[in-house]
Amino acid sequence: MNLQVDYLRKQESAPSVAEVTAIPLSRVQERVDETAHRFGDGLIGVISHAVAGTAPRINTSRIGVVLLNAGLTRHVGPYRAYAELARRLAREGYPVLRFDQSGLGDSALPEQAAAGHRSREIDAAMSLLAEHAGAERFVLCGLCSGADDAFHVAAADHRVAGAILLDGLAYPTQGFWLRHALPRLLSPTKVIAYLRSRRNAGPSLADFRDFPAKADAARMLSDMVARDTRLLFVFTGGAYTYFNHRSQLAACLGRAARSPQVSLEYWREYDHTFYLRKHREMLFARISHWMATMWGQPAGSSREIAST
Amino acid sequence: MNRPLHEPLFFGAHERTLFGLLHSQPGPQRRAMVLCAPLLQEGIRSHRALWVLAESAAASGVASLCFDWYGTGDSAGEDTALSLAGMLADLDQARQTLALRAGTDRIEWLALRSAALPLLVHLAASSQPVELVLWDPQLSGTALVESWYEQHRAQMYGSGRYPHARHEPEPDELLGFAVDASLLGALRALDATQLQLPRGSHVRLLLWQADDDIVRFSHSQRMHGVTVETVLLEDLDRPGWEEPTQFGSQAYPRRSVARISQQWESAR
Numbered sequence: 001m002n003l004q005v006d007y008l009r010k011q012e013s014a015p016s017v018a019e020v021t022a023i024p025l026s027r028v029q030e031r032v033d034e035t036a037h038r039f040g041d042g043l044i045g046v047i048s049h050a051v052a053g054t055a056p057r058i059n060t061s062r063i064g065v066v067l068l069n070a071g072l073t074r075h076v077g078p079y080r081a082y083a084e085l086a087r088r089l090a091r092e093g094y095p096v097l098r099f100d101q102s103g104l105g106d107s108a109l110p111e112q113a114a115a116g117h118r119s120r121e122i123d124a125a126m127s128l129l130a131e132h133a134g135a136e137r138f139v140l141c142g143l144c145s146g147a148d149d150a151f152h153v154a155a156a157d158h159r160v161a162g163a164i165l166l167d168g169l170a171y172p173t174q175g176f177w178l179r180h181a182l183p184r185l186l187s188p189t190k191v192i193a194y195l196r197s198r199r200n201a202g203p204s205l206a207d208f209r210d211f212p213a214k215a216d217a218a219r220m221l222s223d224m225v226a227r228d229t230r231l232l233f234v235f236t237g238g239a240y241t242y243f244n245h246r247s248q249l250a251a252c253l254g255r256a257a258r259s260p261q262v263s264l265e266y267w268r269e270y271d272h273t274f275y276l277r278k279h280r281e282m283l284f285a286r287i288s289h290w291m292a293t294m295w296g297q298p299a300g301s302s303r304e305i306a307s308t
Numbered sequence: 309m310n311r312p313l314h315e316p317l318f319f320g321a322h323e324r325t326l327f328g329l330l331h332s333q334p335g336p337q338r339r340a341m342v343l344c345a346p347l348l349q350e351g352i353r354s355h356r357a358l359w360v361l362a363e364s365a366a367a368s369g370v371a372s373l374c375f376d377w378y379g380t381g382d383s384a385g386e387d388t389a390l391s392l393a394g395m396l397a398d399l400d401q402a403r404q405t406l407a408l409r410a411g412t413d414r415i416e417w418l419a420l421r422s423a424a425l426p427l428l429v430h431l432a433a434s435s436q437p438v439e440l441v442l443w444d445p446q447l448s449g450t451a452l453v454e455s456w457y458e459q460h461r462a463q464m465y466g467s468g469r470y471p472h473a474r475h476e477p478e479p480d481e482l483l484g485f486a487v488d489a490s491l492l493g494a495l496r497a498l499d500a501t502q503l504q505l506p507r508g509s510h511v512r513l514l515l516w517q518a519d520d521d522i523v524r525f526s527h528s529q530r531m532h533g534v535t536v537e538t539v540l541l542e543d544l545d546r547p548g549w550e551e552p553t554q555f556g557s558q559a560y561p562r563r564s565v566a567r568i569s570q571q572w573e574s575a576r
Contacts, residue, residue, distance in 0.1 A: 034382070036316035036327065044316050044329065046382050072558045074355045076381045079484035083382060105355060106329050106374075108314060108363075237472050269473035273556055275463060275484050276477055 032090045035132065037099075040124035042108030045075060045099025046083075047132055048090035063161060063295050064135025065089055066125050067098040068142035068149045070166075070273070071208075074105030078143070078273040081280050085141075088284055094291065095133030099125050101149075122153045137161040139291070142168075144272070148210040154229055155220035162230035162294060164287060167272055169211045170235065170243040171252040179244045214252060222256040232290045234265045234283065238272020263290060310334065312366035319405040320378075326398060327382035328375035328405070329359070331366035336411035340371040342402045344423035347390070348456065349483045350549060351380060353559040354420055360560075361418070364569035371410035375402050387486040392494035395426040421549070422446050428500045437508035443568075444514065444546075447521040449498035456482055459550060467552040501525045507533035514539050514568060516546040541567060 033049045067082045069075060075098040076083045086096035100107035101121050110117055122140070129135045139162040140150035147168030154163040172180075184190040211217065224231065235243045243249075246266045250257040257264075265286060267279075274280045315330040343358050345351040355374075362372035376382050377398050379389035403415050417440040419427040424445030431438045446452045460483050463469055480486050501524040505511065511534060515522065518538070526536045547559035 031384075034318065034325075036318055036382070038314055038316055042314065044314060046316075046327070072356070073352060074381075076352070076376075078352070078556070079349070080352075080381065080387065106314070106316065106359060108311075237470070240471070269470065269475070271469045273484075275469060276475055277481055277486060278478070279475075 030091055032087045034087075037128055037132070039099075039128045040121055041102065041110050043099055043102065043121060043124060044106035045097050045125065045128065046086075047129065048086040048096045048098075049133060050093050050095045051091050062134065062136040063094055063139060063291075064126070064129040064133055064137075065094050065096040065139045065141060065291075066122065066129060067096065068122065068140060068146035069101050069104050070143035070146050072104055075100045076105075079275065079280070081274060081283075084280070085284055085287065088288065089291065092288060092291070094139075095129060095135055097125055097129045097133075099128075118149050119153050119156065122149065123157070126157075126159060139164065141287070142166065145209060151217075151220070152210065152212070154231070155224055158227065160229060162232070164232045164234070164290070166234050166283075167236055167239045167243075168233060169209070169217055170233075170239070170249055171211070171214045171217070172242050173248055173251045175251060176242070176244055176248055180240075218252075218254045218256070221253050221262075225256040225259045225261045228261060230261050230263075230294045232263045232265075232287070234267065234286065236270040236272055236274075237268045238270070244268075312363055315409075317405075320398075320401045323384075324378055324394075324397070324401075325384040326375055326378060326401060328373050328402065329362070330371065330373050330406070330409055331362040332371035332410060333366060333369060337371040338369060338412060339414055339416065340373070340406050340410035340412050341365055341416040341418055342399070342406055343372060343374045344399070344417065344419040344427050345374065345376070345380075346421035346423050347377070347380075348422075348485050348487070349459075349555065350421050350559065351377075353547070353557070356558060357560050357565055358418075358420060360565050361568060365572050368572040368575070370416070370572065371406065371412075373402060373406045373409075388480065388488040391488065391491050392426060392429070392498075396430050399427065399430045416440065418443065419445065422452055425449055425452070425495060425498050425500055428503045428505070429498065431505055431509075432503040434506050437506050437510070439510050440505075441512045441514060444516060445500075445522070445525075447500040447525055449495040449500075451521075453492050453496050455550060459483060459552070459555065462552040463555060467555065501528060504532050505529055505534050509534045510537070511535065512537045512539060514541060514564070516541050516543050516564075539567075539571070 030051060032051060035047050037045050037047065039045065067075065067086060070078055082098045086098050089096050102108065102110045102117060126138050138160050140154055140160055141164035142150040143166040147165035150163045150165055151169055154160040184194065212220065233249060246264060249264055256262065270279045274283055310333055312331045312333060317328055317330060318325045319328060320326040343362050345358060346354060358374055362374050365372040377390055378394050379385035379387055407413050407415055417427055417431065417438065420443045424442050424447060431440060464477060480489065501521050511529060513522065513526065513536065515538060529536050541564040545561040545563045547561055548554040549559065
């Protein structure tokens with residue numbers, strides 16, 4: 001399956017990114033002003049300021065985007081993807097902050113370790129973007145553990161208007177296990193490898209991720225949808241240990257996952273960190289389009305909530 | 309001792325802005341050091357290790373600047389803007405900025421892995437003796453570029469990254485980045501064992517293992533009046549730089565970082 005063609009075909013009925021934002025899809029070289037900041041308890045981040053006058057048709061001035069560390073990777077993102085995404089969104093009219101949570105990248109360890117430091121740090125990041133770029137509501141975006149952080153904070157903080165969750169939370173279902181196990185049962189080498197892995201169990205997904213209990217996640221999603229928080233889930237083939245079909249999101253998180261506030265992509269052929277540029281370009285185009293569709297019209301108009 | 313201060317800054321010419329993080333104690337510094345990150349994926353993997361070294365150096369009274377090459381990290385420029393000539397200009401810019409910020413002209417250098425190549429080219433042109441630390445340096449540009457291509461092939465076709473599809477990278481794509489052919493050509497032409505530092509310079513080599521290039525480099529420098537000191541690190545602590553399964557993980561050799569930090573502390 002050619003994902004790019006498939007995705008673009010799906011978008012034919014929707015207004016294109018270029019139509020909505022009047023910005024060409026190809027790379028633009030226009031310079032983005034960036035400022036470096038130290039804030040909170042020793043946190044370091046960079047704001048890409050919205051390029052003024054490039055998107056006169058969109059009402060983006062009050063939406064700011066915060067990019068959250070992908071695992072232990074510095075705030076520039078895997079292969080510098082966050083820096084590139086921040087600059088792209090800034091050209092489209094959104095101020096974007098990428099920063100390092102405490103103990104990662106350029107940020108210091110906190111003076112005192114305390115529970116809840118992640119949400120406090122993201123709160124400080126939103127305040128910084130409000131102070132320096134005039135943002136009033138926020139879209140949180142993260143890959144892997146960054147998606148987990150985005151989900152938790154989006155559920156708890158009403159200033160969060162949306163979240164972009166790249167290989168974010170989902171839970172194995174019966175259908176998942178059938179799709180996962182059946183092809184492997186037909187392969188003796190995979191069966192042996194599985195039995196060996198059971199005997200020498202290493203760290204599991206749960207050791208690296210911060211998924212709430214499934215029932216809690218379903219309730220959190222339902223609450224977010226009820227207050228019109230918009231979510232874009234993107235799953236890749238890198239999430240194969242816990243996600244392997246589009247229908248799985250609703251199967252594990254309930255009806256809210258089918259609501260118009262929730263958009264979903266499943267890109268099985270892509271890897272977890274978007275190693276290839278063409279895959280990153282596809283991701284950036286999808287995010288740009290989603291942002292424009294969600295917040296590209298004057299406040300009060302909600303006719304373009306995507307349901308992909 | 310006070311906790312070092314951290315100052316994130318953009319510096320350099322408007323059309324060539326660089327990002328850096330300055331670690332320092334309050335007030336003028338007697339010494340200062342520029343830390344140079346390796347290129348491409350190793351730069352991202354080793355960032356925190358360099359951050360911790362800069363932190364410990366600052367705590368020992370050495371103001372330290374970690375910066376992103378133009379076309380990398382938070383610095384301006386597309387990936388393809390990374391070039392050898394550009395890196396030489398960046399080193400000069402980093403030196404000037406640190407000298408101004410720290411209030412000292414006594415600038416020392418540290419380079420990890422592939423950063424040794426541009427740094428040695430830059431310092432070989434110096435008229436004054438230099439102080440530098442080379443940590444696990446890669447001195448052969450040809451071998452470096454070949455190892456990058458080998459790792460790239462492993463990521464594309466041998467690491468299990470794409471179990472459901474076969475993808476082809478763009479011709480200028482290497483290790484997740486767009487890389488200009490002129491950079492690879494310039495690196496391939498570099499053999500740092502042939503470069504000569506100014507007489508009276510001091511080089512400290514931090515090594516997990518010495519190879520033939522290191523031996524040749526050390527011998528050549530000593531023959532020309534350069535002091536070369538070698539510090540052997542625990543071999544088991546060496547990150548799997550070329551190991552495909554560790555490609556996306558952080559390279560943080562804890563014991564080696566602690567050992568280097570202790571040396572700075574004892575040299576105060």
